[in-house]
Amino acid sequence: MSERLGGWVALTARLLLGGVLLAAGVLKLPDPAEGVRAVRAFRLLPEPVVPAVGYGLPVLEIALGVLLVLGTAVRLAAVLTAVLLAAFVVGILGAWLRGLAIDCGCFGGGGAVAANQTRYGTETARDLALLTVALGLARWPSSRLALSPAPSCMEGRP
Amino acid sequence: MTAPSTADRRGRDRRASRADRAEAARERVRQAEQRRRRRHGVATAVVLAVVVVAGVLVQAARSSTGDDGVPAGATRDSYGFALGSPTAKVTVEIYEDFLCPACEQLERSAGTELRRMAAEGEVRVVYRPMAFLDGYSTNRYSTRSLNAAGCAADEGVLVEYHDQLFAVQPAEGGPGLTDRALVALGSRAGASGAEFRSCVVDGSYLGWTRKATDAASRAGVVQTPTVLVNGRELENPSLADLKAAIAAAG
Numbered sequence: 378m379s380e381r382l383g384g385w386v387a388l389t390a391r392l393l394l395g396g397v398l399l400a401a402g403v404l405k406l407p408d409p410a411e412g413v414r415a416v417r418a419f420r421l422l423p424e425p426v427v428p429a430v431g432y433g434l435p436v437l438e439i440a441l442g443v444l445l446v447l448g449t450a451v452r453l454a455a456v457l458t459a460v461l462l463a464a465f466v467v468g469i470l471g472a473w474l475r476g477l478a479i480d481c482g483c484f485g486g487g488g489a490v491a492a493n494q495t496r497y498g499t500e501t502a503r504d505l506a507l508l509t510v511a512l513g514l515a516r517w518p519s520s521r522l523a524l525s526p527a528p529s530c531m532e533g534r535p
Numbered sequence: 536m537t538a539p540s541t542a543d544r545r546g547r548d549r550r551a552s553r554a555d556r557a558e559a560a561r562e563r564v565r566q567a568e569q570r571r572r573r574r575h576g577v578a579t580a581v582v583l584a585v586v587v588v589a590g591v592l593v594q595a596a597r598s599s600t601g602d603d604g605v606p607a608g609a610t611r612d613s614y615g616f617a618l619g620s621p622t623a624k625v626t627v628e629i630y631e632d633f634l635c636p637a638c639e640q641l642e643r644s645a646g647t648e649l650r651r652m653a654a655e656g657e658v659r660v661v662y663r664p665m666a667f668l669d670g671y672s673t674n675r676y677s678t679r680s681l682n683a684a685g686c687a688a689d690e691g692v693l694v695e696y697h698d699q700l701f702a703v704q705p706a707e708g709g710p711g712l713t714d715r716a717l718v719a720l721g722s723r724a725g726a727s728g729a730e731f732r733s734c735v736v737d738g739s740y741l742g743w744t745r746k747a748t749d750a751a752s753r754a755g756v757v758q759t760p761t762v763l764v765n766g767r768e769l770e771n772p773s774l775a776d777l778k779a780a781i782a783a784a785g
Contacts, residue, residue, distance in 0.1 A: 409594035410745060414667065414752040424753065429591055432598075436590025440583050450579035457583075479757060486670065489758030525575065 387520030388448075390510050394458055395445030397507060402438030404485035415487025418479045419468050437461070445514075448523025455515035462508040466501060473497040598745065605743055606688035614747040615661040616693050619653030625784045627777070628661045630751050630761040633680040633700045634668045634707060638760045642701045645774040658781060662697060665751040665759065666744045668707070676711020678744050683717040685740030687726045695724035 405412050413431030416422065422430060441461070444454035469481055478492040481500050514520075605613045615628070627649065631638035652658045664684055666677035680700055687696030699720050705711045712720065718732045734740070751761075762772040764780040 406594075408670065409598040410749065411667070411670065412594075413598070413749075414757070417752050418757045420755075428595065432594035433587050433591040436594070437583075437587045440586050440590075444579070444583075450576055453576050453579055453583075488667070 383517060384519060384521040387451075387514060387517055388522055390514045391445045391448055391451065391520055391523075394455070394507060394511055394514065395442045398438045398442035398445065398458065401484050402435040402442060405435035405482075406439070408485070411485070411487065412482070415480075415482030418477070418482070418488050419472055420475075420477065421468055421471055448520060449525045451518040451520065451523060452515055455511050455518060459508055459511035459515060462504050462511055466504045466508065469497055469500050469504065473501070603742065604740060606685035606693070606740060608688050608691065608693060610661060612750070613743070614665075614750050615663045616688065616697075617659055617661045618650065618694065619659040620656045621659060623653075623656055623659040625658045625781050626661060626763075626765055627658050627781065628663055628763040628766075630663045630665055630756045630759055632665055632668045632677050632759045633684070633697075633704065634671055634677045634711065635759040636704070636707065639701045639704045641760045641762075641772055641774075642698070645777055646698070646701075648774060648778070652781070657785065662694075663747070663751060664697070665748040665756070667748050667752075667759070671707040672705065672709065672711040674710050674713070676705060678741065679714060679735075679738070680711065680717065681744040681747070682738050682740045683714075683721070683735045685743055686731050686734035687721060687724060689734065690721070690726035690728075690731055692721075692725040696721065696726060699724045 405415075409432050412435060413428050416431040416434070417424075417427050437457075438461075441454050441458050444450050445458070465481070465483070472479055472481075473495070478490055478495050480487050480490045480495075482488070483500065608616060610617055629641075631641070649658070649660050653660045664681050666681040668677040669675045671677070684693060684696055684700065687693050703712065703720065714736050718735050721727055721731050721735070760772050762769045762777060764777070765784045767780070767784075769776055769780055
């Protein structure tokens, strides 16, 4: 019973993370130059890698989102998502602590905002919550309605 | 004496080996399953890496133009337009987007005074137009208006056209001026004729607009207006603060 319930919880986690990643990627995709500027605004990465990160991030987000929504290679996708979210948290906290006034550009946009319009607290809390979900999914990846069932799900059957 | 014990042993061995074989078979299945899973993971990781690398290349290609034209009269770095004496003690650099309302306010409050100071040799003003607000109009007005400004620079009326663009600035979120309206606006600034028209309509300086915006981003500009007085950024670019900073720098 509890294992069956766990499968549904994991499905919810997959759809939540996958949905957020797909939204974030799709919203960033139309304007590659804006993505690069948003990454640069964090003043964290060395300039030579900034364009690659700006161009590649939406693609990676969409790819991970597809894996999670379909339910294939769930553990791999969950681990990579957790790494990505951890990096986002570091970036946002870094901007916050250094007194930058920027929008994270998490769902497109990015760049400067008025000092009283930063949303670092909300952005950090959201990413930490998603990070927790991703880590949970990496630990227990077996879920309902998955394209390729995760290991424990198969072994659990007679 | 030895026969039964041998038979016993054989029986035990047979039973044991049957159990061993079954166990070995299960183990093989488990290992095969594990290999299959590992192959699946590696394959997915490889596909993921290929997709991301391809995506980077596609996105990079989409944001480059290969179009190297620079408007006439631009500063040596290609992206600024200077007014006043090159030897003035104070240089004021202004990064602005033609769709940015705060830039319009700055132009309205400080434009005339800056032009006077530039004309009298007190300051050198460098306009650094950029286009990063395409998401705030329905037809990429930031980029198209900057392209048109480049076209006006070729006609020698950059500053005049710049002022006209701010005078008719559309609201954020809606459609900006059409290319046709941008062409018509040229006549108010002294730019007309077939060359200006085709430059605006064909987007002759679209590549330059992207490079200008990219250069601004690399210079650390994340908002407009960004005003630098002798290289130092003003916290609050108002006329009063600007005059104070110019006085302090001069």
